[in-house]
Amino acid sequence: MKFGILIQDGPYNHEAGDSAYNFVVAALAKGHEITGIFFYNDGVLNATRFMDPPTDDRNIVKRWSELGAKGIDIIVCIAAAKRRGIIDANLAPNIRISGLGQLVDLTLNADRMITFGG
Amino acid sequence: MNSMRFSRFKEYKLLHTVNKSPLVNSSLEQCIEFLAKDEPILLYEDAVYAAQAGTRFEIKIQALLKTNPVYALQADLKARAVNNIINGVKIVDYNGFVDLVAEHKVQNWL
Amino acid sequence: MAEDAKKIMFVMQKPPHGSIYPYEGLEFILISGAYEQDISLVFLGDGVYNLKKDQDTSELGIKGFVKTYRTLEGYDIENIYVDQNSLKDRGLTQEDLIVDVKVKTAPEINSLMNEQHAIFPF
Numbered sequence: 001m002k003f004g005i006l007i008q009d010g011p012y013n014h015e016a017g018d019s020a021y022n023f024v025v026a027a028l029a030k031g032h033e034i035t036g037i038f039f040y041n042d043g044v045l046n047a048t049r050f051m052d053p054p055t056d057d058r059n060i061v062k063r064w065s066e067l068g069a070k071g072i073d074i075i076v077c078i079a080a081a082k083r084r085g086i087i088d089a090n091l092a093p094n095i096r097i098s099g100l101g102q103l104v105d106l107t108l109n110a111d112r113m114i115t116f117g118g
Numbered sequence: 119m120n121s122m123r124f125s126r127f128k129e130y131k132l133l134h135t136v137n138k139s140p141l142v143n144s145s146l147e148q149c150i151e152f153l154a155k156d157e158p159i160l161l162y163e164d165a166v167y168a169a170q171a172g173t174r175f176e177i178k179i180q181a182l183l184k185t186n187p188v189y190a191l192q193a194d195l196k197a198r199a200v201n202n203i204i205n206g207v208k209i210v211d212y213n214g215f216v217d218l219v220a221e222h223k224v225q226n227w228l
Numbered sequence: 229m230a231e232d233a234k235k236i237m238f239v240m241q242k243p244p245h246g247s248i249y250p251y252e253g254l255e256f257i258l259i260s261g262a263y264e265q266d267i268s269l270v271f272l273g274d275g276v277y278n279l280k281k282d283q284d285t286s287e288l289g290i291k292g293f294v295k296t297y298r299t300l301e302g303y304d305i306e307n308i309y310v311d312q313n314s315l316k317d318r319g320l321t322q323e324d325l326i327v328d329v330k331v332k333t334a335p336e337i338n339s340l341m342n343e344q345h346a347i348f349p350f
Binding site: 131132144145148151152153154223224225226227228 | 239241272273313334335337338339341342344345346347349
């Protein structure tokens with residue numbers, strides 16, 4: 001089955017990004033497809049390459065980048081990103097910036113949309 | 119066309135997910151108001167506190183269990199030391215979470 | 229609407245101004261409106277405050293977005309529903325709202341939710 005993921009909240013501040021990541025990992029392990037992961041609202045802050053948490057904690061952006069390297073489409077909303085200072089220059093690898101139309105496409109291509117947020 | 123839509127309706131009972139503690143936020147109560155009978159509810163993140171026996175919300179979960187299946191996410195329960203689970207609440211891991219989403223359309227109460 | 233249009237519902241649950249969710253939600257709704265899908269909006273809980281008349285954010289220095297709800301018709305988004313009890317609980321009636329809405333009960337809204345391809349909370 002094809003799942004689309006929407007993330008509405010920022011990293012560390014809220015569990016949303018962790019729940020979404022754990023869900024995606026479990027879904028992939030079960031053989032499901034992820035049509036895309038879309039960051040919106042403060043969720044766009046998940047995409048900054050400059051995250052540098054203490055070494056004994058998870059690196060949230062690194063996890064997203066690794067999923068992106070596996071071919072999962074990870075998209076940051078351009079309008080929400082511009083508001084919050086996320087631009088190509090601070091975007092982590094394997095994540096792209098695009099418009100809200102991509103979230104519509106992702107929704108239409110997915111069997112299920114699930115939203116994680118605050 | 120109408121009969122097709124009806125069969126889809128029967129097939130895709132909604133899954134309701136709730137992620138906030140019912141002791142400080144009304145999203146679980148709101149979810150309960152908009153539920154249909156037999157539709158499953160998944161408690162995760164701070165909503166797993168609703169699964170704990172002995173809270174002032176327990177009576178509402180007890181009533182809910184008479185009409186709807188209630189699930190709570192194991193990783194969030196464990197993280198919060200919610201050990202004394204209300205009888206009838208089913209514990210699922212992330213695989214179970216994925217299965218619930220695969221089997222239902224989803225309404226996320228955030 | 230496209231022939232293979234899918235049903236997409238936006239559930240507005242959060243009040244305006246205190247957080248950006250409804251504002252950015254509305255931006256997504258307007259984009260979705262260009263895709264010729266079968267779109268509906270449901271306002272429930274504090275989400276109904278989005279539609280209250282006479283909101284003025286000028287003293288806050290926040291851009292007001294509530295008037296944008298009036299443009300939905302221009303995007304062929306005409307299915308705007310409000311939960312009956314949510315209005316009543318807040319001492320509001322349809323007369324207090326800036327757009328024409330259809331008032332529905334919770335079971336009616338549940339039925340609408342069950343018809344959707346996808347539901348987005350904002």
